[in-house]
Amino acid sequence: MSTQTTQMREEILEIPTAVERLLSRGEPAIAAAAKKAREINPDFLISVARGSSDHACTFLKYASELILRRPMASVGPSVNSIYGVDLDVSGALCISISQSGQSPDIVRMTESLRVGGAMTVAITNNGDSRLANAANTTLPIHAGPELSVAATKTFVTSLVAGLWLIAEIKRDDGLIAAIRALPAHLDDATRCDWSAAADAIDGTSLFTLGRGPSWAISNEAALKFKETCLIHAESYSSAEVLHGPVSIVGQSFPVIAFAAGDAAEESVAQTSDALSEKGARVFTLAKGATKATGLPQVRTGHWLTDPVAAIVSFYGMVESVAVRRGINPDAPRHLNKVTETV
Template identity: 80%
Template sequence: MSTEPTQMRREILEIPDAVERLLAEGGSAVTAAAERARAFDPRFLLSVARGSSDHACTYLKYVSELILKRPMASVGPSVSSIYGVDLDAADALCIAVSQSGQSPDILAMTESLRKNGTFTVAITNDDKSRLAMASEITLPIHAGPELSVAATKTFVTSLVAGLWLIAETKGDQDLVAAIHALPDHLAAAARCDWSEAAAAIDGSSLFTLGRGPSWAISNEAALKFKETCLIHAESYSSAEVFHGPVSIIGQSFPVITFAAGDAAEDSVAQTSDALIEKGAEVFTLARGAKRATVLPHVRTGHCLTDPVAAIVSFYGMVEAVAVGRGINPDAPRHLNKVTETV
């Protein structure tokens, strides 16, 4: 067996440097986009994305609604690419997220929205991609090459780029300062030891839970279990798990609950402890939990940057679970790095 670290592990460890590079090189693009966004003054925001990029947009939805007080909704790319319908969204700002910038359906919806008066911003790792060319403004994420099929550093830099755009649009200097402090926090997050949770994952099925921005991180976590570990995982809001899904929980059923230092943390802690009563083995980032196992984690000084640190710690664990199961997380079966959906 090789003792060399996987490409996924190397890219997880590159995340703090990738975010540092984004902060050093991406400021002019973010400032220009924020100025345009303020002048445009959208009534609401839209997102166009799939997979991990769509999970990044779910996080940005909560950020928009909490910071800008503007609703944000994910639109179905197939509405344009398959059904041929142009949406009437002239008052909206659209954030299209794709690490490759190549997927035809994401491109088609972005082009359709721009044609009909929507202000379009692309977040991508390729500023020469078709998506970048189709959008009014592009925010390059400066992640550098990502060779492992599983997105890690491109997911995190997409989160940071979108968060930075919204913070600058609002003029929230506390949030901007927290964003600039992220590299050191992410380096610490990469060192968090989640081996206790990894040991509890038996390879059959599990839940990941969160609420608010942390629910977006839960969604990404569930995808990564399926993608890299071949383990069935489902993500739910901690407010919804008792509305049906709890029925499948049996003795020692693994659950990971994500939380930030925000108004939802207490409710996540309560849900985590309540699931212990149902027989689940629960690991949580909610500090108020009394029965669930609180995992080592990093708080960043701002509740909206806490979820960024959480996913970095999680990535380290899920890569270890995959390797422990004898699976190469760099090349999951049936998957390619770039998926081009019509």
């Protein structure tokens, strides 16, 4: 791992404290939102987000469908901001995520869904933002200032806030206990050494893989390679990569496969080994893989909190890759911290 201190690395190391702060301060808002959600008993959930926040929503989609048994779908913000359509979403629960809470299209779509009959929940790091004012209720993530352009601690605290809300709606005591135990696990995750994977990333292209909730983490990982390392990374479900995408896999092609202690782990292990047999350099979190290289990981006692620890360990690795490539991950080219899309 790198010895050079970047703002991104400092913020990665702050993640356990930020999650602890969320857990200590966020309970009243979570409890109130969960109570209201149970009262409306939504038939389905929808999400509004972009970028890393949308990857958090993909994770929450799986949590909703697997825990609440309610389908959840992402709604394109342009439906309202560009096309001017107001959806009929009576009785739905809408989760909008934005670390800044300022992007006009996210705000307008949330306002439209609220008028259309949804219970709207804003997950944001800015409780006074336009998004917070547009939603029925706001869940501040209490991440503290995040100065690096690449979102790390705001991504993790958004994940935890949304997962906590779903757990409270369900009154899932086991999941709630695992969420409350996260700070110590995430502290351990900051010390996982993924330098073997970092050493294998010497080209301009790679795959990240996952399945179920871990696929959402794979999506976030691929984005971070692009924005902090200038590496073209594509995320695929482990169920899909062996169809068309495998054709570009050559000798020593890097692959990072995310997995949790869930029902999808075996399939990720099998895909990891299958790609290894084709010459790829595969690094996997899936236990049971025999040909791919296993990565150090922290298991958290619950399959839905395992992916949260995984992304923390990944962040430490991807920051080191950026630094060794001579790139400042705090200020990637062409990017701003807040992107306001109409």
